Amino acid sequence: MKMFTVRNKGITFKYSISILSVTILIFCLFLIYNYDISKKILLENVEKNAENLTVSKVNEIEGVLKAVRKIPETQKSILQNFNYRSGELFKLMKMTVETNSEVFGSCVAYEPYSFFKDSLYFAPYFYKSGDSIKYGNLGNENYQYFYWDWYQIPKELDKAFWSEPYYDEGGAGVIMCSYSVPFYYNEDGKLKGIVTVDISLKWLEKIISEIKIYETGYAFLISGNGTIITHPLEKFVLNETIFSIAEENSIPKLRDIGRDMISKNSDFVEYTSVMTKKDGWLFYAPMKSTGWSMGVFIPSDELLADLSNLNRKLLLMGILGVLLLLFLIIFISHKLTNPLKKLAKITQTIGVGNFNVEIPFLANTSKEIAQLGDSITKMQKELRNYIKNLKDTTAAKEKIESELKIAHDIQQGIIPKIFPPFPEREDIDLYAVLNPARDVGGDLYDFFFLDDYRICFTVGDVSGKGVPASLFMAITRTLLRAKTEKNISVNKIVEKINIDLCQGNENSMFVTLFLGILDAKTGIVEYCNAGHNYPYILRNDNKLECIKETHGTPIGIFENINYGIGKFQLAKNDTIILYTDGITEAMDIENNLYTDERLIKLLTDIKDHNTEKITNTIVADVKDFVGEADPSDDITILSLTYYLKK
Amino acid sequence: MEIKEQKIKDVIVLEILGRVDTTNYGKLEGVLSDYIAKNEKNIIIDCSEMDYISSSGLRVFLTGFKKINAINGNYFLCGLQDNIQEIFEISGFTSIFKIFTNQENALKGIE
Numbered sequence: 001m002k003m004f005t006v007r008n009k010g011i012t013f014k015y016s017i018s019i020l021s022v023t024i025l026i027f028c029l030f031l032i033y034n035y036d037i038s039k040k041i042l043l044e045n046v047e048k049n050a051e052n053l054t055v056s057k058v059n060e061i062e063g064v065l066k067a068v069r070k071i072p073e074t075q076k077s078i079l080q081n082f083n084y085r086s087g088e089l090f091k092l093m094k095m096t097v098e099t100n101s102e103v104f105g106s107c108v109a110y111e112p113y114s115f116f117k118d119s120l121y122f123a124p125y126f127y128k129s130g131d132s133i134k135y136g137n138l139g140n141e142n143y144q145y146f147y148w149d150w151y152q153i154p155k156e157l158d159k160a161f162w163s164e165p166y167y168d169e170g171g172a173g174v175i176m177c178s179y180s181v182p183f184y185y186n187e188d189g190k191l192k193g194i195v196t197v198d199i200s201l202k203w204l205e206k207i208i209s210e211i212k213i214y215e216t217g218y219a220f221l222i223s224g225n226g227t228i229i230t231h232p233l234e235k236f237v238l239n240e241t242i243f244s245i246a247e248e249n250s251i252p253k254l255r256d257i258g259r260d261m262i263s264k265n266s267d268f269v270e271y272t273s274v275m276t277k278k279d280g281w282l283f284y285a286p287m288k289s290t291g292w293s294m295g296v297f298i299p300s301d302e303l304l305a306d307l308s309n310l311n312r313k314l315l316l317m318g319i320l321g322v323l324l325l326l327f328l329i330i331f332i333s334h335k336l337t338n339p340l341k342k343l344a345k346i347t348q349t350i351g352v353g354n355f356n357v358e359i360p361f362l363a364n365t366s367k368e369i370a371q372l373g374d375s376i377t378k379m380q381k382e383l384r385n386y387i388k389n390l391k392d393t394t395a396a397k398e399k400i401e402s403e404l405k406i407a408h409d410i411q412q413g414i415i416p417k418i419f420p421p422f423p424e425r426e427d428i429d430l431y432a433v434l435n436p437a438r439d440v441g442g443d444l445y446d447f448f449f450l451d452d453y454r455i456c457f458t459v460g461d462v463s464g465k466g467v468p469a470s471l472f473m474a475i476t477r478t479l480l481r482a483k484t485e486k487n488i489s490v491n492k493i494v495e496k497i498n499i500d501l502c503q504g505n506e507n508s509m510f511v512t513l514f515l516g517i518l519d520a521k522t523g524i525v526e527y528c529n530a531g532h533n534y535p536y537i538l539r540n541d542n543k544l545e546c547i548k549e550t551h552g553t554p555i556g557i558f559e560n561i562n563y564g565i566g567k568f569q570l571a572k573n574d575t576i577i578l579y580t581d582g583i584t585e586a587m588d589i590e591n592n593l594y595t596d597e598r599l600i601k602l603l604t605d606i607k608d609h610n611t612e613k614i615t616n617t618i619v620a621d622v623k624d625f626v627g628e629a630d631p632s633d634d635i636t637i638l639s640l641t642y643y644l645k646k
Numbered sequence: 647m648e649i650k651e652q653k654i655k656d657v658i659v660l661e662i663l664g665r666v667d668t669t670n671y672g673k674l675e676g677v678l679s680d681y682i683a684k685n686e687k688n689i690i691i692d693c694s695e696m697d698y699i700s701s702s703g704l705r706v707f708l709t710g711f712k713k714i715n716a717i718n719g720n721y722f723l724c725g726l727q728d729n730i731q732e733i734f735e736i737s738g739f740t741s742i743f744k745i746f747t748n749q750e751n752a753l754k755g756i757e
Binding site for chain 1: 665736742
């Protein structure tokens with residue numbers, strides 16, 4: 001199954017993935033940073049705005065209330081200094097309600113029996129009802145105004161007083177707040193009565209509701225003890241306090257806020273609206289004159305709407321940008337990889353041996369691609385030349401090889417190859433092998449009868465291997481046949497060959513040579529050993545002897561050398577074994593030598609005098625020893641057994 | 647095969663390490679003929695670290711000997727290992743070359 005890995009994808013894919021990943025990462029970081037910073041700045045602004053908004057509204061209401069307060073303050077001094085008749089008082093009061101739009105109603109309530117000596121109640125009240133001004137007298141058995149807060153508290157406190165909002169049962173039947181000012185007799189300073197102006201809660205609500213804060217933001221007012229005075233949710237008004245709401249909804253935080261608000265503090269806090277269930281911020285500030293506090297709630301989603309909007313736009317732009325980048329990368333990559341693909345296809349064609357495929361001109365490509373194209377063209381040319389050279393060389397090599405094959409056949413042809421060589425003779429048996437390490441070699445063997453009884457036999461080894469050695473071997477063998485005369489001694493033959501070989505032998509080629517002549521009548525062997533390996537005699541009783549006598553250096557080195565002569569006697573069934581150092585110095589794969597010791601042991605154990613068997617046993621053992629290694633030298637063995645038959 | 651070359655006074659001492667066979671005798675032949683071309687007259691070949699020598703290697707030894715001999719120089723071998731000494735004895739090279747037991751003796755031989 002083919003695994004999905006990035007490695008198997010093309011350049012386009014890899015570049016797109018890496019560049020886009022980095023771009024998206026940078027963009028996201030930017031977006032997050034931007035949102036964070038903007039939010040911080042926005043919040044700072046919002047706090048300031050909320051503060052300004054709240055404080056200005058507080059001031060506005062305070063201003064109105066201050067104006068309202070002025071009215072009974074003024075009336076107080078008039079009422080203290082003049083003893084109005086009822087008609088004049090009514091006129092004044094009606095005018096006050098009429099001319100002051102913010103005033104809902106006004107009352108002048110006298111102490112019992114102080115206006116009319118016979119009347120317990122005297123509290124004329126003028127109030128707005130639609131477009132007209134209505135009159136009512138507040139005092140009666142069911143409404144003993146002396147006991148109402150708006151009357152009793154300023155009387156007891158002996159100073160002006162803003163009442164908590166209340167439902168007025170005596171007069172207009174609306175929810176209102178009253179500002180009550182006590183007035184006194186000038187003579188003794190005793191309380192004469194209380195003058196009040198009322199403001200309708202509806203009017204206050206109207207002012208507060210005019211404060212527009214985003215879509216679902218709102219403002220509310222609480223009294224000095226936490227009662228809700230105005231609130232967008234009408235059921236809260238006068239029915240709930242900020243603390244009862246905190247209790248019902250289990251919002252301890254709201255209780256803390258409430259405490260802080262009635263302590264006449266201002267603050268900006270995070271808050272979740274009970275009404276809208278939205279998260280947001282609450283700013284509150286006190287109204288000094290009434291002891292009330294105003295709260296402004298700003299929902300965060302609307303506050304941050306602009307920011308979210310901005311981020312959405314940025315995100316959209318970012319996505320568009322990334323897409324644009326993607327198209328650009330794909331476009332560039334294609335432009336880059338198309339010539340590469342073409343070149344890859346061409347190199348594939350070249351790879352399967354089609355060197356003549358034409359490489360198209362790669363227009364509008366980068367410098368590197370053009371260089372690659374040039375390189376491939378150059379490679380193609382070099383390959384063509386190389387293959388041509390290879391063909392020529394191979395042809396030349398084949399020619400040389402076939403010539404070497406012929407040379408091999410010629411070389412094998414100049415040594416006697418037919419065994420047994422003398423089938424008619426019962427006194428001598430002889431077998432020989434020459435295996436060159438290469439096609440041609442520098443070893444040689446030869447044997448021939450000088451007359452009816454005397455047989456000349458030789459084994460030689462030319463220094464080195466290959467063609468030079470084989471030529472030198474051919475010369476040596478030719479010289480041997482040429483220099484051998486009927487009654488010449490072995491050392492003289494060697495001396496004559498030596499002299500001829502030394503002529504013009506610049507490279508110091510030399511031949512180690514063992515030359516022997518056996519007289520089959522006597523079994524005596526006369527021999528000359530020119531630096532050649534010691535031969536062995538395997539006696540009839542299987543004892544092995546080594547002929548260690550030598551008579552000088554190999555031939556071909558110095559012209560004026562006199563070689564000596566050696567002699568030994570062969571008895572019936574004795575075998576003489578000649579060989580070259582290709583046997584004893586044969587090497588296995590670890591470059592170990594075959595050694596004389598191994599040859600000696602092999603010959604000792606063989607216990608046979610059949611020349612063919614002896615020769616082949618040695619060859620087989622050497623082959624076995626060499627194993628996988630390349631043949632290091634030519635191998636030559638010549639064995640001769642003397643049977644003493646006349 | 648490795649050949650360590652040094653010159654002690656006017657004697658070139660070539661120390662052969664490893665095997666001299668048909669694959670590398672050319673290198674030795676090159677080194678020798680370079681010195682001879684520079685008219686060096688005294689050459690000692692230290693064979694104490696030479697493990698094996700083929701007939702091709704012997705031919706190189708011989709060529710060097712003939713050339714130095716022709717200009718009446720000194721061409722000494724020294725430190726032959728036993729198996730190589732034997733090859734030299736069989737081939738009669740012990741009668742051609744001047745062979746010393748070690749480098750020190752060979753240097754004395756030149757003095």
